[in-house]
Amino acid sequence: MRDSRPQLLDVLFDDASSVDKSPLRLVQQRAAALLKLNRAVKGLLPAPMKPWCRVGNYRQGVLVLEIANASWMMRLRYEQPALLSALRAQILPSLSSIDIRINPSLMVKVENVSQFDQVNAAAIREKPFRQLSAQSAEELMIVASRSPEKLRKALERLAGLAGESAKPTSRNK
Numbered sequence: 001m002r003d004s005r006p007q008l009l010d011v012l013f014d015d016a017s018s019v020d021k022s023p024l025r026l027v028q029q030r031a032a033a034l035l036k037l038n039r040a041v042k043g044l045l046p047a048p049m050k051p052w053c054r055v056g057n058y059r060q061g062v063l064v065l066e067i068a069n070a071s072w073m074m075r076l077r078y079e080q081p082a083l084l085s086a087l088r089a090q091i092l093p094s095l096s097s098i099d100i101r102i103n104p105s106l107m108v109k110v111e112n113v114s115q116f117d118q119v120n121a122a123a124i125r126e127k128p129f130r131q132l133s134a135q136s137a138e139e140l141m142i143v144a145s146r147s148p149e150k151l152r153k154a155l156e157r158l159a160g161l162a163g164e165s166a167k168p169t170s171r172n173k
Helices: 009-015 023-044 047-052 070-090 115-125 134-145 149-159
Strands: 053-059 062-067 097-102
Touching: 023 053, 023 062, 023 070, 047 053, 047 070, 062 070, 070 097, 134 149
Parallel strands: 062 097
Antiparallel strands: 053 062
16 A cells, blocks of 8 residues: 655655655656657557557556547557557566556647648638539529528528628628
8 A cells, every 4th residue: 555645845855865765766767667668559559549549557467548539449449459469579578458548638639640630630620611502592592482481581591692602600691
């Protein structure tokens, strides 16, 4: 069981002078080991999956991987047996299983995404303008002529937008 009581900073820094057992040294070593493991795991993953996955933890023979969303999680599940055997062979012979958890904060990281994905993400964020053809406007006018008054006015307004580019949310006309 771990001692999780608060400690004075003086104690942490005083213990830092003894190189082997200092709490700060242990944290630093653990972080370095997880970074090394993260690089190894990313080296074994398919290229499209690399920005969306990272090592969360490793304890008691279980590797915890964090993934951006459920769709990437399903894809990682297909890769899991090959990843498990490769990690056992190369780095962690004591690895018993891989636990996959969804971490939505990985979706926010745009700097890790390839340039192709950044262009696609920008195109999705920018809503495209819609354009109504003249033929569609004629069809709308035909339907409007046989519709009740309230619907007729709305369809005529819509048909009047033919040839113009209109934002998807512009309704005040």
